[in-house]
Amino acid sequence: MNRVDLEAVAARIRPAHTVFLFTHEFADGDALGSMVALVLFLRSMGKTVHAFVPGKVQNVYRFLGTDELLNTMSAQMASEAVRTERVTCLSADAADLDRLGEWKSLFLAGAERLVIDHHGTNTGFGDVCAVDASASSCCEVLLDLFSVVDVTLVDAKIASALYAGLMADTGSFQYANTGVQSFLHGARLVELGASPDAIACSIYEGKPYAALRLTAAAVSASRLLYAGQVVVSHVTREMLEHSGALDEDTDGITDELRRIAGTKVVVVFREALDGSVKVSLRGKYGFDVRRIATVFGGGGHPLAAGCTIATGLGEAEALVLTELDRYLGPSRI
Numbered sequence: 001m002n003r004v005d006l007e008a009v010a011a012r013i014r015p016a017h018t019v020f021l022f023t024h025e026f027a028d029g030d031a032l033g034s035m036v037a038l039v040l041f042l043r044s045m046g047k048t049v050h051a052f053v054p055g056k057v058q059n060v061y062r063f064l065g066t067d068e069l070l071n072t073m074s075a076q077m078a079s080e081a082v083r084t085e086r087v088t089c090l091s092a093d094a095a096d097l098d099r100l101g102e103w104k105s106l107f108l109a110g111a112e113r114l115v116i117d118h119h120g121t122n123t124g125f126g127d128v129c130a131v132d133a134s135a136s137s138c139c140e141v142l143l144d145l146f147s148v149v150d151v152t153l154v155d156a157k158i159a160s161a162l163y164a165g166l167m168a169d170t171g172s173f174q175y176a177n178t179g180v181q182s183f184l185h186g187a188r189l190v191e192l193g194a195s196p197d198a199i200a201c202s203i204y205e206g207k208p209y210a211a212l213r214l215t216a217a218a219v220s221a222s223r224l225l226y227a228g229q230v231v232v233s234h235v236t237r238e239m240l241e242h243s244g245a246l247d248e249d250t251d252g253i254t255d256e257l258r259r260i261a262g263t264k265v266v267v268v269f270r271e272a273l274d275g276s277v278k279v280s281l282r283g284k285y286g287f288d289v290r291r292i293a294t295v296f297g298g299g300g301h302p303l304a305a306g307c308t309i310a311t312g313l314g315e316a317e318a319l320v321l322t323e324l325d326r327y328l329g330p331s332r333i
């Protein structure tokens, strides 16, 4: 992506009066940081802004003000608004339209549709798109956008939201997507008022005890396959109930399992409420897991991808292992 794309997005944003914001379902730190930062930034430009985050907003990012700032308009009022006034719709951190979940049709109903993202698989589903696949996080792209528009509007709250997203998607500047730009953007955000220790403390030391118990159960249930190159685990509805943890608390499990020496692939299968199975894949040492996720209609990044398989847990695992056989088989022992 070059600066021109951001200019094109900025040119649409400047005259906009009402902006509706969208992001992907199971919104992570980058998605929520992007939403909070955009709400605050666009409001400071004097615009009317509403963010529509699909599903439930996870609790760990509440310190950014998610309760007050996101999902501030009902579906009914929103559809009324897109019918009667000119609404600019902006999607951030979502690779395709379906990822907007229940808000997909609202996004499509906008007078114009803008897309800002960092997924290489982005389908370009807007009228104007700024996709920077070299950026670690959407929040990095947003800092560039805000710098094009007016960086003096970026206060400590906006900087903190962007920093939280940057930290979440780089695993605190540890993952392979951490580049020179990540540090430069991080440094700039600290300069603009973000506090690295306060944000890290809120995210990493604010876990409910139940989440840790669930992680422990999932680690216990894990198995090493392909001579230790793959670690597989699962989370059943029963494990969630037993630990008292929420679906969102499964996020930390892949992080825990990826610590194992020598594993190239982490796969966690989670039974969703609707009976389907959510598959989270993480790659190490350059092992591309996105090629596995895309086989099942999912997507993401080469080293962090996911998909949903509409079968039971056992069958979903068999399907994914069959794919892994192609790269690491034939022996699974």
Ligand SMILES: [Mn+2]
Residues within 6 Å of the ligand: 030, 031, 093, 118, 136, 137, 138, 169
């Ligand atoms: Mn992201």
